[in-house]
Amino acid sequence: MIWYIARRVLQMIPVFLGATLLVYAMAFYAGGDPIAAIAGDKPLSPAVVAQLREQYNLDKPLIVQWLIYLGNLVRGDLGISLQGRPIADSLQSAFPVTFRMALIAIVVETVLGVAAGVISGLKKGTIIDTAFLMVSLLVIAVPTFVIGFVAQFLLGVKLELVPVNASGGGFGDLILPGCVLGVVSFAYVLRLTRTSVAEVATADHVRTATAKGLSRGGVVTKHILRNSLIPVVTFIGADLGALMGGAIVTERIFNVHGIGSELWKAITKSDSPKIVTIVTLLVVIFLIANLIVDLLYAVLDPRIRYAK
């Protein structure tokens, strides 16, 4: 097990370096001059430009800039935005909000998705299964922002069941945005679990477990669920990326003051340093989440744990 963890961590390092370099290069080098973005229509004096280039290390080669940036990041210094404010300040209040919203989304996606998938998979071909499948197809096809927008309009504006504006940032405010964020993945998790459960339910070891007198609940939780969760867990790890992209959209629709809206503000101001920091942090979270998923994978499947 320890070797498995060590190998996964080692494999992550080049990916981390490559991804941060890519984001950095993209934000500062593809297209125009980041300094021009502060200036707007009035050109800055050459002396000011030179000073700013030095302040943001833009006068050094790309690799050096990136290494300085990474070094600061590792020491906990998130840098300074083009507006001249420390980036960490604006992220401090935003992170918990997005975290709460993501938590709701993940609960919706995993708990409800797996539960619905198990029911669907065990009752294959029944009306309840067909209903779940239709709903999931619909949810997959309709983009997140359309779902969010329609839900906000129908539930918030028309029926007044939920707050239209979630700028408060508490769990209560974030229920609808969180559900909207998680609903697409909920559909994928449902479908994956369904296929997987239906396949495992007819396997020999399940018949044996039933034959030896184990209760139906015991068979489902101990033998069917555990074996059918592996593809689902893999999916959830990879899906966190989509969740982050979705967070920008959901936060914009519901006016949530989280990471997504910070990123959004940075984009509208062409604030490259802030964009880089936020995207880099998200990529790091994504990589760590995937590492955790890989470890979970090993817990679920002993074959992976014992392979060298």
Add this chain to the structure above:
Amino acid sequence: MRSDVMNPDAPRADQGHYVAPLGETPLQEVDSVDPNATPRSLWGEAMHTLLRNPVFVVSTLLILFVLFVAAFPGVFTKVDPTYGVISDSNLAPGEGGHVLGTSRQGYDIWARTVHGARISVLVGFFTMLLSTLIGGTLGAIAGYVGGWLDEVLSRINDIFFAIPLVLGAIVFANRFPNGMNLWTVSLVLSIFGWTSIARIMRGSVISVKNQDFVMASTALGASKTKILLRHVIPNAIAPVIVTATVNLGVFIVAEATLSFLGVGITNAVSWGADLSSAKDSMRTLENNPWVLFAPSIALALTVLSFIMMGDAVRDALDPKARKR
């Protein structure tokens, strides 16, 4: 007396294949194949199944319809979608000859929705083609050559995979202060959209390259490049095509999301941009929900048909999944 009455099991004139009588053997499906029939290819067999699958037929018809709308929007509306009359804004459906009413800017909603199809379809297709080309090539090389090259290409894949599609596109969009056009959006989405195709192509190529007919080809003296192009790729491409079809829907959503966020294609009539302006006019929405519903339904139906088509093709190509 006619022969089919004498022997009920004999094939009738209208029967394409010999069908074994019921209960003759438990292996009916295997036995009931006519040994004299000309064998069908994987795609021929799949086509046969697909044409009888209502999901495939419906989704294909829908896609053809969307393509037609995208190519000839003038057939469905004569109104200019970029001609906004402020005095005619916020009209209810049917008022002043506007079928679905007008938006806050005084645009005809029906005309906007019809003309919005083109951008979505074009971005979807170009991105699908480009990402499949990049991902397919890199995946095929990684899977076929293997060794250190595979290791390097797989790590590069991991790097691009670690940056979510919409996030990556947003970072890039920041570098186009004057907004993106059709080509730049397709290019940017392809840069982050090729990884899934490459992973599938790699896996598929690895499973094909160890099969007997590839070894036979090697034994007959075919060159490596020829084997890859003539034997491995044609046999490995099926799952790639399925993923590419589903991806087309994903890219259409991604483009609409970018337009919704205001970093997509500027100055174009697109569903995402219309949804974005609908968001900013809650008042209009109360009077006339078509501002929201028209582009939403158009977008959802288009994406749904590509996803359903991909699903149907996957089932047809994978008999194991079909039986389940």
